[in-house]
Amino acid sequence: MPKWYERYLPFVARGLEKQVEWLAGTLRKTLVSPEGGGTLSLDEIQPYVRLLLEDEGEERRRQLTGLLVGLDEEIVVQMLRAADIYDVTSLFGLLGRPTAGQAMVALSKPPPPYDKSPQLLTDRLFLAVHHKAPALMEEAVRLMRERGATPAHFEPAYGRFREMLMDQEILSSLFPKAKA
Numbered sequence: 001m002p003k004w005y006e007r008y009l010p011f012v013a014r015g016l017e018k019q020v021e022w023l024a025g026t027l028r029k030t031l032v033s034p035e036g037g038g039t040l041s042l043d044e045i046q047p048y049v050r051l052l053l054e055d056e057g058e059e060r061r062r063q064l065t066g067l068l069v070g071l072d073e074e075i076v077v078q079m080l081r082a083a084d085i086y087d088v089t090s091l092f093g094l095l096g097r098p099t100a101g102q103a104m105v106a107l108s109k110p111p112p113p114y115d116k117s118p119q120l121l122t123d124r125l126f127l128a129v130h131h132k133a134p135a136l137m138e139e140a141v142r143l144m145r146e147r148g149a150t151p152a153h154f155e156p157a158y159g160r161f162r163e164m165l166m167d168q169e170i171l172s173s174l175f176p177k178a179k180a
Helices: 004-008 016-032 042-053 058-069 073-082 085-094 100-107 118-132 134-147 154-174
Strands: none
Touching: 016 042, 016 058, 016 073, 042 073, 042 085, 058 085, 073 085, 073 100, 085 100, 085 118, 100 118, 100 134, 118 134, 118 154
């Protein structure tokens, strides 16, 4: 039973476990009532996801990975939806066992219109998903295409990313001792 004052503690004053617990509870409410109904919208939850990912310490990342593994898949998908494209790369890297649905949400994130280098941002996102699970990325892309769920920016960016991967393979075969 939580203490009465824990309800009123600011998000940043809580421990990591309590932050994840609060975020999961809030995201669960958005699943039950997606049109609002007294809960925060995904746009309002986005800063909390950023705060959760703020600390880059290795021990905290390990703890966060362990806590994210314990969450329901729907909650993690909602967390990926709430995160902006800058945070999705970090969040996806922390997932212990990512699923195709989670990869689809991550890959469909569009770069913001004000970003000065949207291609670089999209490449980083694709690279994060590819490094975590290459086969899962291919499955997610296939599912997105089958369902017609590819955003307008996706196909040109994905084609460019595939070309980059092929270039990397060619270069690594030509220069096997060079680091990628």
